[in-house]
Amino acid sequence: MYDPEELAEIREAKESWEEGTYGDTVDRFGEREEEFTTDTGGQSVDPLYTPADVADHDYREDAGFPGEEPYTRGVYSTMHRGRLWTMRQYAGMGTAAETNERFRYLIDEGSSGLSMAFDLPTQMGYDSDAAMAEGEVGRSGVAIDTLDDFETVFSGIPLDEVSTSMTINAPAAVLLAMYVAMGDQQGVPRSELRGTIQNDIMKEYVARNLYIYPPEPSMRLITDIFAFCAEEVPGFNTISISGYHIREAGSTAAQEVAFTLANGIEYVEAALDAGLDVDEFAPQLSFFFNAHNNVFEEAAKFRAARRMWAQIMDERFDATDPKSKQLKFHTQTGGSTLTAQQIENNVVRVAYQALAAVLGGTQSLHTNGKDEALALPTEKSVRTALRTQQILAHESGAADTIDPLAGSYYVESLTDGIEEEAFEILAEIDRRGGALEAVESQWVQRQIQDVAFERQREIEEGERVIVGVNEFRVDEEPEMDLEEVDPEQEAEQRERLEGVKAGRDDEAVEAALAAVREAARGGENVMPPIVDAVKAYATVQEVSDVFREEFGEYSPGR
Numbered sequence: 322m323y324d325p326e327e328l329a330e331i332r333e334a335k336e337s338w339e340e341g342t343y344g345d346t347v348d349r350f351g352e353r354e355e356e357f358t359t360d361t362g363g364q365s366v367d368p369l370y371t372p373a374d375v376a377d378h379d380y381r382e383d384a385g386f387p388g389e390e391p392y393t394r395g396v397y398s399t400m401h402r403g404r405l406w407t408m409r410q411y412a413g414m415g416t417a418a419e420t421n422e423r424f425r426y427l428i429d430e431g432s433s434g435l436s437m438a439f440d441l442p443t444q445m446g447y448d449s450d451a452a453m454a455e456g457e458v459g460r461s462g463v464a465i466d467t468l469d470d471f472e473t474v475f476s477g478i479p480l481d482e483v484s485t486s487m488t489i490n491a492p493a494a495v496l497l498a499m500y501v502a503m504g505d506q507q508g509v510p511r512s513e514l515r516g517t518i519q520n521d522i523m524k525e526y527v528a529r530n531l532y533i534y535p536p537e538p539s540m541r542l543i544t545d546i547f548a549f550c551a552e553e554v555p556g557f558n559t560i561s562i563s564g565y566h567i568r569e570a571g572s573t574a575a576q577e578v579a580f581t582l583a584n585g586i587e588y589v590e591a592a593l594d595a596g597l598d599v600d601e602f603a604p605q606l607s608f609f610f611n612a613h614n615n616v617f618e619e620a621a622k623f624r625a626a627r628r629m630w631a632q633i634m635d636e637r638f639d640a641t642d643p644k645s646k647q648l649k650f651h652t653q654t655g656g657s658t659l660t661a662q663q664i665e666n667n668v669v670r671v672a673y674q675a676l677a678a679v680l681g682g683t684q685s686l687h688t689n690g691k692d693e694a695l696a697l698p699t700e701k702s703v704r705t706a707l708r709t710q711q712i713l714a715h716e717s718g719a720a721d722t723i724d725p726l727a728g729s730y731y732v733e734s735l736t737d738g739i740e741e742e743a744f745e746i747l748a749e750i751d752r753r754g755g756a757l758e759a760v761e762s763q764w765v766q767r768q769i770q771d772v773a774f775e776r777q778r779e780i781e782e783g784e785r786v787i788v789g790v791n792e793f794r795v796d797e798e799p800e801m802d803l804e805e806v807d808p809e810q811e812a813e814q815r816e817r818l819e820g821v822k823a824g825r826d827d828e829a830v831e832a833a834l835a836a837v838r839e840a841a842r843g844g845e846n847v848m849p850p851i852v853d854a855v856k857a858y859a860t861v862q863e864v865s866d867v868f869r870e871e872f873g874e875y876s877p878g879r
């Protein structure tokens with residue numbers, strides 16, 4: 322990209338700067354650290370970057386233009402100038418009615434998409450009246466037992482006007498079926514439904530641990546969803562391949578990218594093995610990443626991930642539809658970076674993390690509430706979190722030009738570095754027989770644990786400064802006004818479920834569940850019978866139990 326002669330001059334001038342102007346000062350005063358590294362320690366950070374650091378860059382091949390391959394600069398041609406990212410605050414409160422209230426509040430305050438958090442029993446395919454559910458109903462999100470709960474959650478919310486993301490994995494097929502049934506009830510054509518189901522079982526095995534079935538049938542459920550959506554709900558994102566939890570478990574930024582894309586590759590291969598055509602399902606794959614504190618490293622990570630996915634889809638899978646190669650992603654600010662000490666400092670952390678996500682070209686963003694690591698966020702902290710996005714969108718200028726960090730010698734070098742490291746990890750995963758093998762043998766988990774352990778040591782020994790935790794401490798009682806879950810609501814939800822069960826047509830439920838079983842045993846797509854079952858008010862657990870009986874349950878460490 323640069324004239325070789327000019328480059329040689331720059332290199333020479335930099336050497337003389339290093340020896341003279343800079344070197345003299347370092348000799349006299351030193352620097353704050355012996356070695357500077359990126360937040361996750363993967364790359365050392367030089368004092369200064371120059372054109373020499375991007376000398377081997379080919380602008381068109383490595384950066385290109387927004388909306389064009391390799392999508393380094395963004396998946397859409399106008400990016401945030403054309404449409405701001407979706408402000409999508411993750412929420413789910415105890416009962417369906419409370420969740421409906423919070424959703425309406427968020428929409429009134431300017432949220433542009435919904436993101437539904439489910440309680441643990443729902444995420445594990447249990448109803449609120451199951452013994453396993455005791456003490457957990459409505460705690461970490463909303464309890465959904467039947468379509469009746471969905472009707473309450475979405476009351477007054479037209480599904481053709483708002484897109485909804487659902488953080489549901491093992492029982493994703495059932496909740497997707499409920500969303501489709503809800504749309505049918507509201508008279509919204511299926512082709513107009515917009516949203517995302519997380520549906521990412523691989524990262525449950527790696528980091529989040531909310532799995533039910535063994536890998537093979539889990540993959541079958543996922544590819545059935547891909548096929549069903551391609552036919553019936555083509556605008557829905559069928560999966561949100563998530564690096565977020567991998568990073569929360571302690572990975573580096575490069576590992577986050579590598580393990581997430583490796584899981585993506587595993588899904589594409591499973592779908593191809595199931596006989597789908599790559600361009601039929603790949604446009605609706607979506608991704609989900611974390612944003613930690615190092616603004617430049619994080620922005621570079623998003624750029625690298627886009628460039629890598631385009632290459633993988635092109636070279637490995639021969640995708641031809643441009644949409645198959647566009648890595649669209651949601652970002653959530655880093656939960657593990659929040660501190661209980663001086664809780665208001667979290668607002669500042671979240672703002673930097675959100676800036677990184679926007680500079681990195683995110684499609685959708687959740688900004689954490691300052692209290693989110695401790696409890697469900699209060700209405701006030703949710704509002705501040707949303708306002709953080711609105712200030713970024715309307716006051717900071719960060720959304721006014723596309724990929725503004727491109728061309729920064731530093732950020733381009735970081736982008737290259739993350740890409741290189743992540744491709745090396747992908748090659749190692751290939752050598753180990755693919756992502757599933759690497760996860761089942763615990764290799765992936767061990768890689769993450771090693772980094773997490775080292776990071777914890779650095780914090781404990783004061784090598785890594787966490788403001789308010791190991792430095793800049795104050796001696797004060799944390800002032801916290803945390804959201805509390807009403808203990809009565811568990812009993813209320815059980816009664817509600819009992820009422821639905823008493824009022825439904827049991828024979829219709831039996832027949833619908835039998836059809837689900839038949840599809841599970843045979844090769845038919847399981848989605849149409851699940852839609853029928855939820856319309857008959859079969860519960861999440863009743864459908865999940867059919868699969869438990871047919872597929873068995875997973876226990877790790879075979």
Ligand SMILES: C[C@H](C(=O)O)C(=O)SCCNC(=O)CCNC(=O)[C@H](O)C(C)(C)COP(=O)(O)OP(=O)(O)OC[C@H]1O[C@@H](n2cnc3c(N)ncnc32)[C@H](O)[C@@H]1OP(=O)(O)O
Binds near residue numbers: 486515529558650
């Ligand atoms: C931690 C916690 C836990 O563990 O419990 C969690 O997991 S929370 C996990 C929470 N997860 C989430 O919330 C995941 C959210 N994910 C998503 O929303 C999706 O997967 C996403 C990342 C693809 C974003 O989808 P989205 O609908 O918000 O945004 P899109 O980018 O698809 O844009 C919406 C529509 O606008 C169009 N559009 C957007 N921008 C432009 C532009 N500049 N020019 C022209 N068109 C544009 C798109 O083509 C699309 O249209 P069209 O639709 O017609 O193509």
